[in-house]
Amino acid sequence: MSAETVTPAQAAAAEESVSDDGYRQPDVDVEAMTRLLDGRYGGVRQLVRDNLVRYADVLTDAEELDSDAFRERVKDVVVELAGTGQTGMGLPVEYGGGGDVGASIAAFETLAFGDLSVLVKVGVQFGLFGGAILQLGTKEHHDRWMADIIAGRLMGSFAMTETGHGSNVQALGTVAVYDPETAEFVISTPDEASRKDYIGNAARHAELAVVFAQLEVAGERHGVHAFVVPVRVDGEPAPGVRIEDCGPKMGLNGVDNGRFWFDQVRVPRTHLLNRFADVSEDGVYSSEIESPGRRFFTMLGTLVQGRVSVGGAGINAAKVALAIAIKYADHRRQFEAADPDSEQLLLDYGMHQRRLLPLLAQNYALHFAQEVVAEQLHDVFSGITDDPENRRLLESRAAGTKALGTWHATRTIQECREACGGAGYLSTNRFHALKADTDVFTTFEGDNHVLLQLVAKGLLTDYAGEFEEMDQFGMVRFVAGLAVETVLEKTAARKLLERIKDVLPGGDDWDQEAGLLDPQYQVAMLRYREEHMLGGVARRLKAGVDNGGNPGDVFSEVQDHVIAAARAHMDRLVLEAFVAKTAALPDSDNKVALNLLCDLYALTTIESDRAWFMEHGRLSIARSKAITREVNSLCRKVRPLASDLVDAFGIPREMLRSEELLAHEAVGVDG
Helix, strand or coil: CCCCCCCHHHHHHHHCCECCCCCECCCCCHHHHHHHHHHHHHHHHHHHHHHHHHCCCHHHHHHHCCHHHHHHHHHHHHHHHHCCCCCCCCCCHHHCCCCCHHHHHHHHHHHCCCCHHHHHHHHHHHHHHHHHHHHHCCHHHHHHHHHHHHHCCCCEEEECCECCCCCCHHHCCCEEEEECCCCEEEEECCCHHHCEEEECCCCCCCCEEEEEEEEEECCEEEEEEEEEEECEECCEECCCEEEEECCCCCCCCCCCCEEEEECCEEEEHHHECCCCCEECCCCCEECCCCCHHHHHHHHHHCCCHHHHHHHHHHHHHHHHHHHHHHHHHCCCEEEECCCCCCEEEHHHCHHHHHHHHHHHHHHHHHHHHHHHHHHHHHHHHCCCCCCHHHHHHHHHHHHHHHHHHHHHHHHHHHHHHHHCHHHHHCHHHCHHHHHHHHHHHHCCCCCHHHHHHHHHHHHHHCCCCCHHHCCHHHHHHHHHCCCHHHHHHHCCCCCHHHHHHHHCCCCCCCCHHHHHCCHHHHHHHHHHHHHHHHHHHHHHHHHHHHCCCCHHHHHHHHHHHHHHHHHHHHHHHHHHHHHHHHHCCCCCHHHHHHHHHHHHHHHHHHHHCHHHHHHCCCCCHHHHHHHHHHHHHHHHHHHHHHHHHHHCCCCCHHHHCCHHHHCCCCCCCCC
16 A cells, blocks of 8 residues: 555554454555556556656746747657657557557557547557558559658648538538549638548648648549548648647647648659559559449548547546546545544545545546457557458547547546645646646547547447448438347347346345445446347337338437447446456456445446436335445445545656645645
8 A cells, every 4th residue: 555644444454454344454565556547558557657756847838838838848758758669659660660459559558648639649640640641542652651750750641630520521622633634633621611620730830731622533423532632732832732739738738739721732653552442554443442432431441440549549538537536535635533633534424434535436447448449449440450341440449439438538637636635736736738638539539429429320330331331311221121129139139038047136125235346247237228228229210211201310319329229338348348358357356346346336327317316116115225335335435445445546756746735734725
């Protein structure tokens, strides 16, 4: 345990570690827990931690420099980080990268402990811009640009989003028309809604941009493709390119977001990123993927790394907030305790435990869920499991984990700020930057609600052969054409009640304490909710179409149900990841601590939706109350471990930067 001041109750617990009910307080081995959390990439994460300490002054620069100066400072740091090998770990070895996708995710996640403008600029330069050229281009493109990208000598942008089209990428308005007389593509912005908007690196630093546009050859459209377009020459906008700064933002002031317009900009035919489709010199379009829809989704699927990265960054930014708030609550005193000469520590109050410790448990749960999706990404992109089914499963899990991870960050940072009172409102204590800079994560790489619709579409159709072709209305028609039982078969909901009845007891004489802490029970409860919701969605979609409803109207009417089902699915996957992680560990105090967190995550997840479980006969009133009592008990058990559990995150002390919050002698009352 940490060598911090402990309460008399904690001291007594240390002397008598076994309580009357047989519970023994575990003693967390912080270093071992850090090694577990770091996983196979401990060395990579330590390199990033060392670099964070090296550039710790960036946190102060973010507050003291004006926007232009801070943008230049962030760019300089990003280029210097490139020299350490940290930023190019997922890019090819032959061009100076590390050739390890998993390592790149680990590095990016860990970078989220520091200034998030640096994080996002790294993501734009090496993940989006470099990743697009790597995944959508061919050797000719790699040989021409990749070494300079990895070294930070060539800065670029990823120009997909338009003012009028965000999530609906297939409908982008920018057009690239092939001119066979000159063997060039002519790229144009036809209207204001088609301008490229919110583009990182655009306002100041990008020399090239990967521009997504509708490809037109001989008057025929072939869908959205990617082109490498020069946007600056000698620091000035390239001919035909108009650039505008997006202006002040809520956060991330070190990232130069901007807008692009293209007025008949010509690029050579070889600037089409042609891994999946090409245009011959005489103007013949070709692709090995005949279906335009499947071709489009194949292209986008290669860019899934961005969602995995943003989800992991959100989870790690939340760790910083939790570390500050929990360490503060373990030192800060308020009001008299049992001893009239001493005020009570905040973390000893039951309500304070309730506010912070379930979020700590959720963070551990999401960390292990992120570990699963990062490993899937590595295996798919390394060719170990690269097949259509595994790619679809990866895309779905990445979308869902990103949604849950970034929503968790937004909620956690706010709760931690409030839990630190007035001190948490001071910029020096980091909550200002954490709140402002992570807020956009919920819409980065896809709006979270749209991403959960993607998850639900896969569940309802079981990734049918025509999955890539379906818009949301096609999905409605597909589901409506099946028997509801067939939909449930596709989601593996075979004889659900028979399969889980043994762990979903109906009587109130059931052993509450033992049963509630049974991981089989916990997982079964979340699986029941998920599959019941999916069945309900399928029935409503089918009924709506059978009654003559327009598929679009039918989908709109059940959209909330669709998203709830997808979220229920992700809750179950997160819990399963946590249960599997703890089950695989050898017996130790750390395993005991993780089991406490796993139970706390599972039961607070059930508790948060207990109205649904009660409405559907899965919780009696007595058992619902028992869950609340058990959550409170788990919070009390986790409380003595909380400081060690956040220390295990391995956040460099310089990144916490919260001397006032963490000082032992902090006394008084916050404003």
